[in-house]
Amino acid sequence: MRLYLDFKHLLLLAELADTGSMVETAERLHVSPSALTHRLREAESRLGVLLAARDGRHLILTPAGRSLAKAARSLVQDLYNAEQAAKRIGQGVTSLVRMACGYYNDYRWFPAVVKSAAAIDPGLQLELVPHVWDRPLAALEANDADVIVFPSAEPPVGFWSVPVLQDELVLVMAPGHPLEATTAVEASDLISHSYVNYWFANHPVSGFEYDRFFGPAKIIPNQFYMLHSLEAVLELVKAHLAISILSRWAIQPQLDAGTLTARPLTRDGIPIVWHSVARETSRDNQAVVLVQREIASSFAVTAKSRKPGETGQVALSLPSANLRT
Known part of the structure; x- marks a missing residue:
């Protein structure tokens, strides 16, 4: 089996697919842009095909270049994994x-x-x-x-899937919040309160408060915000600026410390399982x-x-x- 390209050519294509820039690729690979330009031309000459074409300030891989870049990424990852495995074996890791x-x-x-x-x-x-x-x-x-x-x-x-912990979704608030006097919270109780949602995924995740609390009641708080940071959500709640719905187990340290308080959602509760x-x-x-x-x-x-x-x-x-x- 004869291979026309060396590993350095494949590594160039893998990085170029990500950057679209010979200068940025050169910085990643610690090689001069002129050397990489020569390397690209060498690869094209060996294969007899065009691998990249300039589009304004960017270098765009051709279909042939993209095909090689995809294989190169997989090869680089496999080699990295093999190197790490070899190091672990040398360290006694089985x-x-x-x-x-x-x-x-x-x-x-x-x-x-x-x-x-x-x-x-x-x-x-x-x-x-x-x-x-x-x-x-x-x-x-x-x-x-x-x-x-x-x-x-x-x-x-x-x-x-192994179930390890029975948990529940709860309304989380600062101590002294008016809803603290409620034994079980209904969606209608939240209409007039500022609510911050912990948006923990970039896609809809079923089985949480929208499907099982707000959705059935067809109610959403009038003041509704979303944050990707749990820490930011907790700080807003502690400061009496908002309430939220979270996993009880996830906030148990704050509940134990008395910096937050929680109440069940509905009389039946809304269970979740870790x-x-x-x-x-x-x-x-x-x-x-x-x-x-x-x-x-x-x-x-x-x-x-x-x-x-x-x-x-x-x-x-x-x-x-x-x-x-």
């Missing part, structure tokens, strides 16, 4: 599980998982994956992570099985630490039947 927390980015459960997993399997390395908190299922499908913990109304279809989710094919991966089990155990400890008689107290569902050892 398996890797990439983890994340979806939607609320709450990692109170993580230290216990690290400690217990290391005691059981010293060769297991746990790695936190950034930038997937707003797209947990897409990240699993794209193989960007192996296990992601997040809340939902129903178990995700097509994945290996799941530890992996790809269905991971059921035979012993490292993922171990992590799933230890996540469940970590949430069990969290559940036991709740105050007796607390409204909306969590109840753990241990997934022993779903775990293979």
Whole structure:
């Protein structure tokens, strides 16, 4: 098998597809623009096809160039993964599980998982994956992570989902807010209040307050705002500037500290369940099985630490039947 291009040509095309600029690509690759221009012409000469064409200030890849760039990205990622695997082997690491927390980015459960997993399997390395908190299922499908913990109304279809914590959506407010006197909040109670929504995903997520609280009542607060930052939402609520609807477990530290207070939604409440989710094919991966089990155990400890008689107290569902050892 004869290859006409070297790795340096493929790397150039992969970066050029992202930047559309020879100057910016040169900065990324720490090579002069003139050297990259020569490299591009060399690749085109070897293949006998045009790979990029100038459009004003930008270099646009041709269909042939885009095809090579797509393959180059995959190759670069595979090589990076192989290098990291080689380094882990040299360090005595026998398996890797990439983890994340979806939607609320709450990692109170993580230290216990690290400690217990290391005691059981010293060769297991746990790695936190950034930038997937707003797209947990897409990240699993794209193989960007192996296990992601997040809340939902129903178990995700097509994945290996282990329920680890029974939770509920609650109205969150500052202590002393007029709605604090309400035992169960209805949508109509919020019409005249300033409401800030924690918009934790860039796409609609079913099973939360819109589908199960505002939607059935056909009511939306008159003053309605959306923020992508949970920290910003909490600060506005603490300052008596707004109220919000959030996961009780996610804000439990603030409730325990007395900086926030919460009330159930409707008399029946609106339950959600935190799941530890992996790809269905991971059921035979012993490292993922171990992590799933230890996540469940970590949430069990969290559940036991709740105050007796607390409204909306969590109840753990241990997934022993779903775990293979």
